[in-house]
Amino acid sequence: MEDKELRLKELQMEIGIEMQENIRAFSNLMMMYECAIREVKTKLEVLDAEFSVRYKRNPISSIQSRVKKPVSIYKKLKKYGLEISEENILNGLHDVAGVRVVCPFIDDIYMVAALLAKQDDITVLKVKDYIKNPKENGYRSYHMIVEIPVFFSKGKTPMKVEIQIRTIAMDFWASLEHQLRYKKDIEKVEGHVEISRRLLACAETISDTDRQMQEIKQMIGDFNDLS
Numbered sequence: 001m002e003d004k005e006l007r008l009k010e011l012q013m014e015i016g017i018e019m020q021e022n023i024r025a026f027s028n029l030m031m032m033y034e035c036a037i038r039e040v041k042t043k044l045e046v047l048d049a050e051f052s053v054r055y056k057r058n059p060i061s062s063i064q065s066r067v068k069k070p071v072s073i074y075k076k077l078k079k080y081g082l083e084i085s086e087e088n089i090l091n092g093l094h095d096v097a098g099v100r101v102v103c104p105f106i107d108d109i110y111m112v113a114a115l116l117a118k119q120d121d122i123t124v125l126k127v128k129d130y131i132k133n134p135k136e137n138g139y140r141s142y143h144m145i146v147e148i149p150v151f152f153s154k155g156k157t158p159m160k161v162e163i164q165i166r167t168i169a170m171d172f173w174a175s176l177e178h179q180l181r182y183k184k185d186i187e188k189v190e191g192h193v194e195i196s197r198r199l200l201a202c203a204e205t206i207s208d209t210d211r212q213m214q215e216i217k218q219m220i221g222d223f224n225d226l227s
Helices: 002-054 070-079 086-092 106-118 168-183 192-220
Strands: 062-067 097-103 123-129 142-152 155-167
Touching (some): 097 168, 106 123, 106 142, 106 155
């Protein structure tokens, strides 16, 4: 743990040196990503509000967002062999701005994704469907990289945002798995193979529960979300 903390401090020092002259430009860029997130969140909130009034239910349970921390941006640029610059961040990284959308049911995920993709000011650059094709560790979610225009005083700037859409159950598993695997370095824990096996088994159980809840919803037909 001490080595990890020391390396983090070294990274922070390197970042400070390399960014010292460009800190204002970097802060401005982070502001632009925050504004791009607001644009995407507003679109999602509008869709949810419409469904609440028109269909008496909410296809979106929650919306969370984040902009990558400077250390994460720095490490990813270095991984790709890119120098720190506004241009490289804008063009070389697609997940600096992230929005996570949590839905009650599986079909809500695909409906929300389709409605976003239909909007004429959103360009879908890439899609990864980890629901139909889960990761080896059991991770499930629907990922979209989109580009959305944001209007600033100097004009319109296209900004990239990663959108992750998942069910409540998928989000529950992913959040806890992330804490256990990455925050606690379980690969260094004795018995980590068995831990990974059990995490995968939990993912399969949760996925089966999602499917059953979807089937129950379809059996009921139209219904009002009383939450």
